Amino acid sequence: MCNSVVLGVDIGTSSTKAVALTLDGQILGIATRTHQVDRSHPGRVSMDGEIWWQEFVGLCTELSPHAPGGFAAIGASGMGPTLMLCDAAGRGVAPAALYGVDTRAVEQIRQLEDAFGAEEIYRTGDSYLSTQSVGPKFAWFRQHDPEAYAAARTFHMPASLLVHRLTGAYVLDHQAAGQCSPLYDAARHRWIAERCELVAPGITFPRLAWAGDRAGEVTRTAAAQVPGLRAGAPVTVGTIDAWAEAHSVGATEVGDLMLMYGTTMCLVATQDHRVRHPSMWGSPGLVPGRWTLAGGMGTSGAITAWVRDLLGGSSYDSLTCDAAASGPGARGLLMLPYFDGERTPILDPSARGTICGLTVRHTRGDLFRATLESVGYAVRHHLETFHEAGIVPRRAIAVGGGVRSALSAQLVSDITGLPQQLTRISIGASYGDAHLAAGLLADTPPLSDWNPVVRVIEPRPEPAYDELYRLYRQLYESTRDIQHALAARHSASAGEPLPDHRATATAPERSVTAPERSAPVSPAGPDTPRSPR
Structure with a gap:
């Protein structure tokens, strides 16, 4: 293992960056690919998700000389929460709607608040609905791009797309799922099946795990197609970029606050209990027993x-x-x-x-x-x-x-x-x-x-x-x-x-109400609700 080289890849708003490291943290190489998002429609900020994979392939190719035997393990993150509607094979059927900078679904926020109750959404998910939330964007696609929605069977964020293409696994981390309001139960760490069926009918939801968990291994097919990949190498579940950024500087202990200076500014505070505020985003942290309150x-x-x-x-x-x-x-x-x-x-x-x-x-x-x-x-x-x-x-x-x-x-x-x-x-x-x-x-x-x-x-x-x-x-x-x-x-x-x-x-x-402090909740098993169209 002493000569093993691992690869970390992050897909951001303006670029995708990869770094090759030894197991003791020595940096062997860094590579970057820049890109632009589409802001041609007022309120919409979108991107062709296929670019994420293309840039990943290019970065692997560039950094592969640092890992002659192939990368021993791979970790990924990306901007989010982002909604990329995909078919059953994980191919995009519409440009991905980005995180809270994409404001297309404001009317759908009102519709879902009317359907489930704003306070009940806040109680179960630790966040009110906002432009950051994934649920209203599902509803937007159903109403405004029904052809694309009809072709959709799954959905991805940048990290989960890479994981799927590398391993075949369809999985999302709890932190990212926590920003899929109103579809995630923060206390039980699981999808809310009834809401998933009503908001995103016909969509199979991914199994849930923690960011550093093993999602699967690089398949032979992926290894044959991409320089630097080694069949059987483990791949993490991954997470949203700001939380991976916090981890990169060790800002994930109780009482830590991470300030991420990027295309947007993001702040993530870590606690040992559920915490929320009506104008911020509450969610699980990267590991069991950690909770975060974030803003951007x-x-x-x-x-x-x-x-x-x-x-x-x-x-x-x-x-x-x-x-x-x-x-x-x-x-x-x-x-x-x-x-x-x-x-x-x-x-x-x-x-x-x-x-x-x-x-x-x-x-x-x-x-x-x-x-x-x-x-x-x-x-x-x-x-x-x-x-x-x-x-x-x-x-x-x-x-x-x-x-x-x-x-x-x-x-x-x-x-x-x-x-x-x-x-x-x-x-x-x-x-x-x-x-x-x-x-x-x-x-x-x-x-x-x-x-x-x-x-x-x-x-x-x-x-x-x-x-x-x-x-x-x-x-x-x-x-x-x-x-x-x-x-x-x-x-x-x-x-x-x-x-x-x-x-x-x-x-x-709205008033500030703090959830009760509770012991860490063990993650529920795979829960993949799906309903007929």
């Missing part, structure tokens, strides 16, 4: 890329330098980062990006500074929401491409007052996937040994940020109706009606 912005890194392109493709280094010179408050500029609607904690798919305070004297550095500060204000809003749910992080660990910008992460600490730990390696989810894969072969050391903390970003006191944060919260409340009206006009200009934004915008007004 609709955009974060995506806005910095937009600003860079808007400014003629300026380099991030030069923009960051100019932003640093601008100073706290961006010389009177304030931005709402809701450029693609917003997920948590406002749950408003009709929210829109807002830049307030512009004058002809503002510079590109001011604009970029306001962009970075808007992410900090959004993180502060999330931290306040975690506190409302009774979560005070023991420590916070930052990870993702955004941490390579010293100013970006520093501003988040300055605005929130939150110290952030940085680990030696910030590859991300694929690194966590590789560690889980290594665990199928041998006892692996904890991530703190593989990837120790090397630096802490300490907050720099800046009194102005308290007042600016108050204005940030006030700006949304003051302009929400205008944002919704403009969103409706944008949608109408594209020939598509805008769904009723109230289906999610009212969720934060």
Whole structure:
């Protein structure tokens, strides 16, 4: 086993990344494939899921020289919760609807709340329905793409698709299933068969397991088709990227908070009991006995890329330098980062990006500074929401491409007052996937040994940020109706009606109720409900 090489693969919003590691955590190679999602229809953010497999094949081919005998084990993760409708053989029948940035199913949220009761959905699944939920997207396909739905027999997320193509197994991890509201019972760790039959008739649901469990082995067929694959090599069940990212830096212990700086910002807090908040996402963790409360912005890194392109493709280094010179408050500029609607904690798919305070004297550095500060204000809003749910992080660990910008992460600490730990390696989810894969072969050391903390970003006191944060919260409340009206006009200009934004915008007004603390629940056996069409 000493010469064994494992492969970790993560399919993200803007790229797929793979890393080859030895069993003691040594990095042998890293490879990346970039891609784009389809945003051509208002409210829809989709992607051809076949690209996920094609990129996986290319990454295996590139990294195969590091594993002359073939990869000894494989771990996978991907953006989610994502809904890719597939036929019985696991071939896509429609472009996949991505996670909460895809807001197509807002009307279906209302329909399912009417059918099952919003409070009952929250009680059984630890989350209210939102654009993050998978269930309403099943209903959307049934109503708006009946031809594709009629051809569907299964569904996949990025990790489960790779696992299926590699092993033939049809399996999903409990964490991902926990975001398939209203179809998953959080207390019993199983699908709710009656709801699955009503919401997704004709669909066979995958068996459930934990992220690091063995899903199966690489088949001879897959090994013959893809360089670097070894028949019989074990493959993990896998999970959603943010949770694999948390694992990559060891942020999965009770009291940990992971901040993932990516195309979107995601925050995951880990507890030893069920925890929920009406404007956040509650779900099981990566292993039995762990529970998470999570939130995510609709955009974060995506806005910095937009600003860079808007400014003629300026380099991030030069923009960051100019932003640093601008100073706290961006010389009177304030931005709402809701450029693609917003997920948590406002749950408003009709929210829109807002830049307030512009004058002809503002510079590109001011604009970029306001962009970075808007992410900090959004993180502060999330931290306040975690506190409302009774979560005070023991420590916070930052990870993702955004941490390579010293100013970006520093501003988040300055605005929130939150110290952030940085680990030696910030590859991300694929690194966590590789560690889980290594665990199928041998006892692996904890991530703190593989990837120790090397630096802490300490907050720099800046009194102005308290007042600016108050204005940030006030700006949304003051302009929400205008944002919704403009969103409706944008949608109408594209020939598509805008769904009723109230289906999610009212969720934060619900009361905060904490579920009873309970002992860890043993996972139920395979439960694969299916109903006739």
